[in-house]
Amino acid sequence: MKMQPAISTVNLTKRFGGVIATDGVDLSVSSGEIRCIIGPNGAGKSTLFALLCGIHAPDGGEILLGGRDVTRLPAFRRVRLGLGLTFQTNRAYHNLTIAQNLEIARRRNSARVDSDALRRYQHAIGLFELDQLTDLPARALPHHQLQWLEIAMVLAGGPDVILLDEPTAGMSPEETMQTASVLRTLNGMGLTIVVVEHDIAFVREIAHRVTVLHEGRIFAEGSVAEITAHEDVRNIYLGRA
Numbered sequence: 680m681k682m683q684p685a686i687s688t689v690n691l692t693k694r695f696g697g698v699i700a701t702d703g704v705d706l707s708v709s710s711g712e713i714r715c716i717i718g719p720n721g722a723g724k725s726t727l728f729a730l731l732c733g734i735h736a737p738d739g740g741e742i743l744l745g746g747r748d749v750t751r752l753p754a755f756r757r758v759r760l761g762l763g764l765t766f767q768t769n770r771a772y773h774n775l776t777i778a779q780n781l782e783i784a785r786r787r788n789s790a791r792v793d794s795d796a797l798r799r800y801q802h803a804i805g806l807f808e809l810d811q812l813t814d815l816p817a818r819a820l821p822h823h824q825l826q827w828l829e830i831a832m833v834l835a836g837g838p839d840v841i842l843l844d845e846p847t848a849g850m851s852p853e854e855t856m857q858t859a860s861v862l863r864t865l866n867g868m869g870l871t872i873v874v875v876e877h878d879i880a881f882v883r884e885i886a887h888r889v890t891v892l893h894e895g896r897i898f899a900e901g902s903v904a905e906i907t908a909h910e911d912v913r914n915i916y917l918g919r920a
């Protein structure tokens with residue numbers, strides 16, 4: 680029996696006026712996978728995520744979550760089906776405590792939180808070192824830990840698949856590696872992770888497979904070793920392809 684991909688797209692297309700931000704993308708992420716999506720600025724990474732989440736409606740193509748067509752479902756219905764989003768909707772309230780933020784996230788993203796998802800969430804709170812700080816206002820957290828809180832808020836909704844757009848932006852190399860380690864642990868507990876990331880050290884650390892976007896299309900796909908050895912991939916970053 681063939682496993683359904685956790686999340687996939689068929690010929691997904693999105694235009695903004697004359698710009699084709701997503702151009703016939705066929706993406707397929709297996710259940711249990713960590714997939715990194717890379718590509719130069721303007722390649723369409725964030726647009727692809729916005730389509731997967733339901734923030735934008737595509738002009739064509741399909742989005743499947745666990746084999747189910749969700750193309751026309753609003754974001755909150757996708758969340759209920761187990762998709763975790765880290766967009767503006769999951770921003771922490773800086774004046775509320777960590778415990779209050781997590782509680783709001785838990786109520787707002789009312790996916791059916793099964794026992795695996797609950798274990799992952801509880802484990803993440805410890806790994807992100809938030810468990811001793813629950814009465815602190817979010818604004819008291821250092822930058823990297825505020826980003827960790829936002830990931831924990833997504834996990835509070837009990838997702839099977841999470842989409843992270845540049846989760847390590849602004850972190851030190853050490854904090855970035857710590858983030859990678861936590862995400863690997865959560866992945867080992869059954870969480871499928873799709874992450875847009877510029878930091879190649881981080882990608883090396885976590886990716887099972889890498890998808891390279893360029894001008895809205897899938898330009899290359901493979902293991903980290905294959906992708907980093909790919910001359911055309913290096914050229915698109917240097918603007919030569």
Ligand SMILES: Nc1ncnc2c1ncn2[C@@H]1O[C@H](COP(=O)(O)OP(=O)(O)OP(=O)(O)O)[C@@H](O)[C@H]1O
Nearest residue numbers: 695698699700718719720721722723724725726727
């Ligand atoms: N809301 C929008 N309205 C108009 N054009 C948009 C919109 N969002 C994205 N675009 C355009 O679509 C293309 C893809 O943008 P997108 O933000 O998805 O790229 P990205 O790969 O996330 O880039 P970055 O690495 O800079 O975050 C760009 O040409 C961008 O200008």
Ligand SMILES: [Mg+2]
Nearest residue numbers: 724725726844
């Ligand atoms: Mg982007």
